[in-house]
Amino acid sequence: MFREIENILFPTDFSENASNALRVAVSVAKLHNAHLHLLHVTIPQYVSMIGEIPFGTTYDAWADLENINKQNLEDLAKSLRKKHRISVTIHTKIGYVADTIEKTTHQQDIDLIIMGTHGSSLFKDLLMGSNTYQTIKNAVCPVLTIPAEFKTNEFLNVLFPVRNEAGVDEKYHAISHLLRPKRSKVELLGVINFYDIESFDAVSAKAHELIIQMEDRGIETSYRNVYCNHIADFILEYAHFNQSDLLVINVNIDSDWKQHFLGTYAQKIVKNAKCPVLSIKPQIVSNATESQEVEQVNSIYPYEFILPPIVNI
Incomplete structure (x- = not known):
């Protein structure tokens, strides 16, 4: 028997597809008066490959990038709290996406994971597709994946x-x-x-x-x-x-x-x-x-x- 939905985890890469999935996560959180957890994972290998930060960058640079992402998440959480009157907590990590999602799910006692199916570019698309499958495989709770084509908030x-x-x-x-x-x-x-x-x-x-x-x-x-x-x-x-x-x-x-x-x-x-x-x-x-x-x-x-x-x- 599944528990009531009290904690929802929403992993985001700040892509357009993730923003589309966020609409659903907010809607479900409001319906159940649930706590929404926003998670962003910085992947050193991924960022280096697309040239945003050069190879050989020190850990301090990764920490700086994590701080930037943390601020972006905090701005998003502040907006959601004000607009939708829901409870929101942010989490930023450096590591691998699927592993971090799995750990956060356990640490925060998550009841439902809601995430976009793919990323915003070819590389992100391949990466997020792999992370989606890995997340579903490892999850101890249901995983709701939202494709880019879905534009409503209800399941009727x-x-x-x-x-x-x-x-x-x-x-x-x-x-x-x-x-x-x-x-x-x-x-x-x-x-x-x-x-x-x-x-x-x-x-x-x-x-x-x-x-x-x-x-x-x-x-x-x-x-x-x-x-x-x-x-x-x-x-x-x-x-x-x-x-x-x-x-x-x-x-x-x-x-x-x-x-x-x-x-x-x-x-x-x-x-x-x-x-x-x-x-x-x-x-x-x-x-x-x-x-x-x-x-x-x-x-x-x-x-x-x-x-x-x-x-x-």
Whole structure:
């Protein structure tokens, strides 16, 4: 069971995409009367590579740069406190982004991380993409990633894929704090591989358990099962077609490279989604679930699917 949202961590590189994600972080903080933690990490290797500070610079110069970033954060925090009447704390560090986010999450008892998906330049884009994946992999709390295309502050059309995997209840408890009763609508999408017909009953049972919980909270729901291959590709297309404004997924670590990579399912969705993605790491991940991360790339039916009639609840 997830706790109420009391502490939100917002890592920023001061890019335009980060500013876009900040709108969402402020909105969630106001909704829950939560404390917002702003974090900026100065990366010596990165700054040297783009020529802002020459190689061979002494640590004092890095400290000076950190002080500049600290002042920028403080100015931002002051503005947020005045404009939105929320509680804000700033944190500046020199180090590696993902590691620093992980440490700060533990130190500040963070309940939710909200961050932009990419940076403001090609180099930042590659760097922030890597940091996003690493943050999701290491996080002990949900991570909400905001793409540049997302321009609103509320989650009223939520896509909730249901697979035969561990952690479905955890996904619901995580999004329950972001839903607006009598305003948010959740579409439960049972996703079943063509070659895994036996999972139909299990997926349906999980979905109906969630429907009961959402009905009790006044959340409008709909439900359908889908048979398809290349599950991540189908979910991305479905979310785009239905104009979803939040996609919630389980995050499994790739079974062959546990210490390095997310599963292909999670990586593809986080990288390519046009809407925010809330990533939840299940506490228990079975070997069977991990094996499902292979997207059957050699399938002769890459996008074929069957849609039973939708059931409105």
